[in-house]
Amino acid sequence: MSKSNDPIWWSLFAGGGVVSAFFLPVLIVITGIAVPLGLTGNALAYERLHGIVSHPAVRLALFGLIALPLFHWAHRFRFLVVDMGLRGHPTAIAVLCYGAAIAGTLLTGTVLWHF
Amino acid sequence: MSPYDRPFPNTWWLQRRPYFLFVVREATAVFVAAYCVFLLVLVHRLGQGPEAYAGLLEALRSPASVVLHLIVLAFALFHSVTWINLTPKIMVLQVGAKKVSPRLIAAANFVAWAGLSAALAWLILGTA
Numbered sequence: 001m002s003k004s005n006d007p008i009w010w011s012l013f014a015g016g017g018v019v020s021a022f023f024l025p026v027l028i029v030i031t032g033i034a035v036p037l038g039l040t041g042n043a044l045a046y047e048r049l050h051g052i053v054s055h056p057a058v059r060l061a062l063f064g065l066i067a068l069p070l071f072h073w074a075h076r077f078r079f080l081v082v083d084m085g086l087r088g089h090p091t092a093i094a095v096l097c098y099g100a101a102i103a104g105t106l107l108t109g110t111v112l113w114h115f
Numbered sequence: 116m117s118p119y120d121r122p123f124p125n126t127w128w129l130q131r132r133p134y135f136l137f138v139v140r141e142a143t144a145v146f147v148a149a150y151c152v153f154l155l156v157l158v159h160r161l162g163q164g165p166e167a168y169a170g171l172l173e174a175l176r177s178p179a180s181v182v183l184h185l186i187v188l189a190f191a192l193f194h195s196v197t198w199i200n201l202t203p204k205i206m207v208l209q210v211g212a213k214k215v216s217p218r219l220i221a222a223a224n225f226v227a228w229a230g231l232s233a234a235l236a237w238l239i240l241g242t243a
Binding site for chain 1: 128138142144148152153154155158162165175176181183185188198228231232240
C-alpha cells in the first residue's frame with residue numbers, strides 16, 4: 001500500500017471533532033446568550049477570568065480546545081471544496097487548508113504562552 | 116474527460132435531502148472553527164488588560180453578536196448531534212457474543228455531552 005499522511009490529518013480531524021462536539025455548544029451559549037442577558041454575574045469579571053486563564057492547565061486545555069477544531073475544519077473543508085466543484089487542484093487545496101490550521105495553531109500557542 | 120464519466124452539476128447536493136444534510140454537516144466545521152478563532156481573540160483581549168477585555172464584553176452584548184452566536188450555535192449543535200450519532204459506528208462494544216446496542220452507546224455519549232457541558236459551565240461560571 002502506498003504511504004499516505006492522511007491518517008495524521010484524519011486523527012487531528014477526529015480529535016477536533018470530539019473536542020468541538022462536546023465542549024463548544026455550552027461555551028457558545030455562555031458567550032452568546034448568558035453574557036448579553038446578564039446571567040453571568042461576576043463570573044466573567046476581568047480579575048477572576050484572568051486568574052483562571054493564567055493557570056497552566058487551563059491554558060493547555062484552551063490550546064487543545066482552539067487548535068484541534070482548526071484541524072477538524074481543515075480536513076472537512078479540504079474535501080468539501082472539491083465536492084462543491086473545485087476539482088483539479090487537490091494539493092494546493094490541501095496545503096492551504098492544513099497550512100491555515102498549522103498557522104492558527106502556532107498563533108494560538110504563541111498567545112497562550114505569552115498570556 | 117472519459118466517455119464513461121457521467122457529468123453532474125455542482126448543485127448535486129441541492130437535489131436530494133440526504134445530500135443537502137451531508138453538506139450542512141460538513142459546513143458546520145466552518146462555523147465551529149470561526150468560534151474557536153473568537154475564543155482566541157477573547158483570550159488575547161483578556162491578556163491585553165481590563166480595557167481591552169471590557170471592550171470585547173461590551174461587543175458581546177450587541178444584537179449582531181447575539182445573532183451571530185445563534186447561527187454558530189445552530190451549526191455547532193448540528194455537528195454535536197451528528198457526531199455523537201456516529202459514535203456507535205466507532206465504539207463497537209461486544210459483551211460475549213452480543214454487540215451492545217448502538218442506541219445505548221449513542222445515548223451514553225449524549226449523557227456524557229450533557230455532563231461535560233454542565234461541568235464546564237460550573238468551572239467557568241462558578242456556583243452562581
